[in-house]
Amino acid sequence: MGNGPQILAIDQGTTSSRAIVFDLGGSIVSTAQQELDQIYPQPGWVEHDPESIWNTTLAVCRQVINQAGNNIAAIGITNQRETVLLWDKVTGRPIHNAIVWQDRRTADRCETLRNAGHEADVSARTGLLLDPYFSATKLAWLLNHVPGARTRAERGELAAGTIDTFLLWRLTGGIVHATDATNASRTALFNIHDQMWDDTLLERFNIPAAMLPEVRDSVSDFGQTISEHFGRSIPILGMAGDQQAALIGQSCFLPGMLKSTYGTGAFAMLNTGTTPVTSTTRLLTTIAYRLDGIPTYALEGSLFIAGAALQWLRDELGVLENAAASETLAAAMPSNEGVYFVPAFTGLGAPHWDPHARGAVFGITRGTGANALTRAAIESVCYQTVDLLTAMSTDYPQKVHSIRVDGGMAENAWFMQFLADVTGAPIERPVVTETTALGAAGLAVLGAGLVDSIDALSQRWQCRNVYTPSMKESDRSRLFANWRRAVLATQAFAQLPKESHHDVPLA
Numbered sequence: 001m002g003n004g005p006q007i008l009a010i011d012q013g014t015t016s017s018r019a020i021v022f023d024l025g026g027s028i029v030s031t032a033q034q035e036l037d038q039i040y041p042q043p044g045w046v047e048h049d050p051e052s053i054w055n056t057t058l059a060v061c062r063q064v065i066n067q068a069g070n071n072i073a074a075i076g077i078t079n080q081r082e083t084v085l086l087w088d089k090v091t092g093r094p095i096h097n098a099i100v101w102q103d104r105r106t107a108d109r110c111e112t113l114r115n116a117g118h119e120a121d122v123s124a125r126t127g128l129l130l131d132p133y134f135s136a137t138k139l140a141w142l143l144n145h146v147p148g149a150r151t152r153a154e155r156g157e158l159a160a161g162t163i164d165t166f167l168l169w170r171l172t173g174g175i176v177h178a179t180d181a182t183n184a185s186r187t188a189l190f191n192i193h194d195q196m197w198d199d200t201l202l203e204r205f206n207i208p209a210a211m212l213p214e215v216r217d218s219v220s221d222f223g224q225t226i227s228e229h230f231g232r233s234i235p236i237l238g239m240a241g242d243q244q245a246a247l248i249g250q251s252c253f254l255p256g257m258l259k260s261t262y263g264t265g266a267f268a269m270l271n272t273g274t275t276p277v278t279s280t281t282r283l284l285t286t287i288a289y290r291l292d293g294i295p296t297y298a299l300e301g302s303l304f305i306a307g308a309a310l311q312w313l314r315d316e317l318g319v320l321e322n323a324a325a326s327e328t329l330a331a332a333m334p335s336n337e338g339v340y341f342v343p344a345f346t347g348l349g350a351p352h353w354d355p356h357a358r359g360a361v362f363g364i365t366r367g368t369g370a371n372a373l374t375r376a377a378i379e380s381v382c383y384q385t386v387d388l389l390t391a392m393s394t395d396y397p398q399k400v401h402s403i404r405v406d407g408g409m410a411e412n413a414w415f416m417q418f419l420a421d422v423t424g425a426p427i428e429r430p431v432v433t434e435t436t437a438l439g440a441a442g443l444a445v446l447g448a449g450l451v452d453s454i455d456a457l458s459q460r461w462q463c464r465n466v467y468t469p470s471m472k473e474s475d476r477s478r479l480f481a482n483w484r485r486a487v488l489a490t491q492a493f494a495q496l497p498k499e500s501h502h503d504v505p506l507a
Contacts, residue, residue: 008444024450032059082133085142086142087169088157095149131355134187139207140206192276195215248439249434251458258403263409264306270300271288291454339372341379349384379422379479406429426469428465430464
């Protein structure tokens with residue numbers, strides 16, 4: 001275990017709460033994880049129990065601290081972004097389940113705002129689009145649908161926040177109500193140019209400013225844990241949303257460096273430096289990190305479903321024993337047999353931004369089985385990545401020389417090779433694939449003064465494998481053309497009148 005200072009990274013994700021203790025070299029000392037139940041009140045709605053988020057987070061933190069020997073010098077927090085909740089400022093109790101980033105319940109509200117001509121202004125201020133993915137319309141829904149919530153918020157009785165803010169509130173015993181610039185930049189309420197909550201947007205979404213957290217740098221003094229949680233107070237010195245934390249964990253500190261994370265969803269993020277790049281292809285302009293008051297920006301493409309497609313095959317269809325088995329099933333097939341899977345379970349993300357699309361599988365024959373469905377699910381993540389990279393190359397014409405990958409799916413070697421083949425870019429898989437937690441830890445290391453600059457963090461990154469493209473260009477083009485046909489067909493079905501989606505009763 002060693003006797004040197006260690007860093008606790010809290011990684012509260014969509015499907016699990018995880019805690020990892022790192023040494024200063026970036027090696028893992030101890031790790032613990034607990035799954036988080038998903039709540040689906042209606043089709044397209046996704047919620048989490050805030051108390052389950054808190055209890056699982058607290059449990060895994062205590063477990064790794066005990067395993068590591070309690071040499072924790074600081075804590076870094078990273079979290080599923082855009083997921084939002086409201087809680088009582090006195091009791092700390094949430095007034096409703098958290099509404100998860102995948103949730104689509106505010107699609108109609110976003111469409112109304114878009115039809116009223118507001119999207120260009122929202123995008124100019126926030127770098128985001130009008131989509132239910134982001135926090136603003138979720139917050140408005142909570143205020144409008146939880147009895148008494150809006151009145152209480154206007155009286156200053158409620159606190160709002162993304163998951164980082166909620167955990168920070170609980171860890172500090174309700175003393176600190178804050179977030180960092182990366183998480184704030186995902187709410188559609190934060191002006192990424194002025195670096196503050198935007199009064200015009202607060203008015204447009206009808207959100208009382210008093211319930212929002214203070215926005216701080218990604219490296220900042222976020223307060224101390226109260227001693228009852230871990231036996232002593234520990235400073236919380238770093239915070240970033242999960243995809244920004246992964247960018248930091250992958251040491252993508254130079255403009256033009258790209259990372260792509262493959263977890264529940266998939267997220268490609270390209271560092272564009274201190275100048276924000278306005279997308280013409282419906283990608284997002286977001287804050288990569290903010291240090292000493294200076295923001296570094298990124299272009300991001302978000303895919304709502306990646307590993308979640310394999311979870312669906314496992315949990316709902318029962319054709320997959322576990323996620324690890326997907327590599328064996330996919331590799332057993334010489335081709336995809338013409339089967340294409342568009343996993344639009346909660347709509348399509350970038351660059352399509354179609355909240356009404358739903359999942360579809362094309363090319364099924366009588367002989368289609370578990371192998372073909374599994375391979376199609378994995379291939380779909382690769383094709384969606386190509387969609388993102390194509391859009392990025394329009395907005396940021398510099399050639400992407402490699403893609404640094406992480407997330408649970410990155411352990412699948414077949415997926416890594418196919419990703420290299422269809423993107424035409426080398427894929428670099430690091431020694432430590434827990435880059436989201438590593439990035440949060442890195443911010444805390446900076447905050448504790450244990451390294452003197454962000455460049456010093458780069459020395460921790462080590463490459464484990466490089467996957468180089470080997471597919472013929474003609475094959476790559478054919479596969480991607482078929483994928484585009486499948487996406488267009490999926491979107492066409494979503495445009496049918498809603499009553500046409502249901503069975504017509506037989507006479």
